[in-house]
Each structure stands twice: as C-alpha cells, then as structure tokens.
Amino acid sequence: MGRTIAIGDVHGCLNELNELLEKLELQPSDRLIFLGDLINRGPNSHGVVKRVRGIPGAITLLGNHELRLLRYARKEDPSILRSTDEKTIATLTKKDWRFLRHALLPYFYEPALNTIFVHGGFTPDKPWYKQSLKTITGIQLIDNEGNPTNSKDCPQGIPWADTWHGPPFVVYGHFPRSSAYERPHSIGIDTGCVHGGALTAYILPDKHIVQVPARMCYSNGSRLFRS
Numbered sequence: 549m550g551r552t553i554a555i556g557d558v559h560g561c562l563n564e565l566n567e568l569l570e571k572l573e574l575q576p577s578d579r580l581i582f583l584g585d586l587i588n589r590g591p592n593s594h595g596v597v598k599r600v601r602g603i604p605g606a607i608t609l610l611g612n613h614e615l616r617l618l619r620y621a622r623k624e625d626p627s628i629l630r631s632t633d634e635k636t637i638a639t640l641t642k643k644d645w646r647f648l649r650h651a652l653l654p655y656f657y658e659p660a661l662n663t664i665f666v667h668g669g670f671t672p673d674k675p676w677y678k679q680s681l682k683t684i685t686g687i688q689l690i691d692n693e694g695n696p697t698n699s700k701d702c703p704q705g706i707p708w709a710d711t712w713h714g715p716p717f718v719v720y721g722h723f724p725r726s727s728a729y730e731r732p733h734s735i736g737i738d739t740g741c742v743h744g745g746a747l748t749a750y751i752l753p754d755k756h757i758v759q760v761p762a763r764m765c766y767s768n769g770s771r772l773f774r775s
C-alpha cells in the first residue's frame with residue numbers, strides 16, 4: 549500500500565498548498581485526503597478548489613464552511629451567509645460548485661489503518677457512524693453536559709479529542725492550533741495556515757508530519773490556539 553496523506557484546513561491558501569504538494573513529492577500510489585474547509589478566509593478559494601479538483605483520486609471531506617455554502621445553495625437563503633462566504637461565492641465557477649455539491653464526503657474510513665478522517669471530530673458517547681453532520685463538521689470542544697460545542701460558544705469546554713479513546717484512530721482538522729495536537733487515539737492537523745500558522749500534512753502509515761509555514765497572516769491571528 550502507498551502512503552495515505554491527510555491535509556489540514558487550506559482555507560484558500562493556494563501558494564502554501566502548492567508548496568506543500570511539491571514538498572510531498574507525490575507518487576502515483578499515494579492517496580490524498582483533504583480534511584475540509586478548502587475555502588473562505590484566505591486569498592484564493594477558487595484557486596484551491598480548482599487545484600484540488602484537478603488531482604485525480606483525491607478524497608475531499610466536507611468542512612463546516614463548505615456545508616454552509618451548500619445549505620445556502622440549496623435553500624437560497626442569504627441570511628445564513630457570512631461576509632467571507634460572499635467573497636468566496638463571487639469567485640466560484642460552475643465547475644467549482646459541481647465539485648462542492650458532488651465530491652465531498654462527510655468522513656472517510658480506512659479499515660486497513662483502522663483510521664477515520666473527518667473535518668471536526670466526534671463525541672465519545674456514541675459510535676462515530678451515528679453522529680450528526682453538524683457534530684462531525686463542527687465540534688471542537690465538549691461542554692460540561694457532554695454536548696458538542698466550539699471555542700466561541702463555550703471557551704471553557706474540553707477538547708473532544710481529550711475524551712476520545714478509540715478505536716478508530718481519528719485524523720481531523722477544524723481546530724486551529726499552533727502545532728499538531730497528538731493524542732493516543734487522534735491527531736488534529738489544522739495548524740491555522742490562514743491565521744499565519746502552517747499548512748500541515750500527516751502521512752500514514754509512517755505517522756510523519758510535513759509542514760509549510762504560512763507566507764503571512766491572512767485572517768485574524770488571535771484564533772490560533774496554543775497546543
């Protein structure tokens with residue numbers, strides 16, 4: 549089996565993505581998995597979607613940012629949009645929309661590695677395959693009643709990964725931290741490229757990390773949490 553390479557939240561950082569893909573020296577036997585949130589906040593959402601949809605066989609997961617855009621497109625309800633969505637929508641082509649509608653998976657499970665790839669994560673109280681789209685794309689923390697939440701709504705919550713005991717092992721993004729967040733049964737690899745951190749790839753089965761630093765802080769650097 550070739551390498552399985554997960555890539556964290558790109559958020560429109562096309563230059564860093566191109567640099568990372570070059571640094572990885574991709575082989576035909578490699579499998580690339582993008583953990584979601586390709587778009588928004590950064591300088592070139594369209595460029596990232598175009599680049600990723602041009603990679604044959606790449607697996608792309610649904611992030612909360614893509615989920616919001618798809619909900620808007622389905623209901624045509626502009627009230628759910630944020631200003632970053634509007635900037636992205638203005639640049640997306642028909643091919644980009646087709647890709648966002650049809651190519652994004654909620655998660656990807658690889659039995660040979662006993663590993664699941666997902667954007668946000670899981671609560672520990674029920675099996676991963678029984679959890680809602682809202683949870684698996686949006687969770688960062690768990691509140692004191694055991695419910696999924698995030699750092700904005702409940703800053704004192706506990707990282708869901710601290711409560712996850714596996715199996716399976718979980719590789720996820722969505723929680724921008726100053727470095728990868730390694731736990732015995734999970735690893736978070738959103739290292740906040742768009743916030744001036746880095747773009748991170750995690751390679752299995754060797755458990756190797758490859759990173760490219762952000763060229764600048766494109767969006768609110770204070771969102772990068774220390775890990």
Ligand SMILES: [Mn+2]
Nearest residue numbers: 585611612722
């Ligand atoms: Mn996210």
